[in-house]
Amino acid sequence: MDFALSDEQKDIIKAAREFAEGEFPEYMEECDVNETFPRDLWKKGCELGFVGVFIDEAYGGAGLGYFEDGLIGEEFWRVDPGCGLSVLASTFGSQLIQLYGNEEQKKRFLPPLTAGKAIMGSAITEPDAGSDVAGVATTAVRDGDDYVINGNKMFITNGTIANYVNVLCVTHPEEKNRHRRHSVIVVETDREGFEANKLTGKLGIRASDTAEIALNNVRVPKENLIGEPGNGFKQFMGFFNVTRVHVCSQAVGAAQGALEKAIAHIKSRKQFGLPLASFQANQFKIAEMATRIEAARSLYWRAAWLLDNGIQDHRLVAMAKWFCGEMAVYVANEALQIHGGYGYLREYGVEKYYRDAKILEIYEGAKEIEKLVVARAILGKV
């Protein structure tokens, strides 16, 4: 394992940084205040090849790794988490198709995502099934060559703007093992009976679209079922091993952005006739923030490197996910604190990291659930 970045990786970082610094400022405040998705920005991100770099070249991607996808995630979230999420999560679900879909499904669903012609989502969570993924109750009943889907989904990223969504449904209600009851079915959002309502009033990542979805007798051809029927729970666990690594990159990027704001502030503001940066208490804060960021980066880079070498280490991914999320919330809080009252004002741009970072401890597996995964992997059945 060698984490010395290649020239190509350094170029990716540079290009992603230039894109984020150059383009995001036009959108980030307006999209945060008005909770609007930056559609033009997403299109530009696709045109420049930042979206879905991990998708195979045969299906319109760059054929790079989850490591490179993480490098882009870091740079985007460093400048603005809301815009970063909106652009990169437009492929949310493609990873599952890439892992488990057949040739026809990959050809149908993947190329439009990198071409800026389609947005995707993944609908697992329901009003009564969040952390308990196996508790998902949406049903898909076979009727001739179709499945007929009924149920409700909650908190679905891209819900009102997606062209298609991976839906986790119960297809095998009779199965005793609750982890073998589900399948993943791709549902095109223009199908009759599909209804999405935008959830407004979010604390952070307000540029990102979040919706509740109702599926009322939505008829979908059987060809839209991904992989083997009854494997949906397992497939989503594999999917999360990939996407949680990307969430870690979001955390490292947001923390890095907050840290840079903190450094600039304490170097420029004086109190007691001295720069804030000269006080040891503030120096310790900077040292602790920077160290935690590096520790988080090392942890998730290792998980990403393993993924790109064909190894899904769910224990390591769970460790990285909770650690990176908690780290980002800690760093954003300290960065705000070091700004004193100015940190509390929107104008200084640090309160946004504080609001945006919190989601990193919640979505794609709350941190408590990640810790349970780690503990179970260590302790076994107790």
Ligand SMILES: Cc1cc2nc3c(=O)[nH]c(=O)nc-3n(C[C@H](O)[C@H](O)[C@H](O)COP(=O)(O)OP(=O)(O)OC[C@H]3O[C@@H](n4cnc5c(N)ncnc54)[C@H](O)[C@@H]3O)c2cc1C
């Ligand atoms: C902005 C946003 C975007 C999202 N995007 C998506 C998406 O695109 N697709 C999707 O399917 N979902 C999405 N989600 C849903 C998200 O993944 C869930 O909110 C998350 O998994 C937690 O589920 P819950 O909200 O039902 O909380 P609950 O499961 O009710 O948990 C509440 C609290 O209890 C804790 N808890 C629960 N069970 C246990 C346990 N056994 N032991 C210890 N603690 C426990 C949790 O850790 C948490 O702190 C999104 C959520 C948000 C807010």
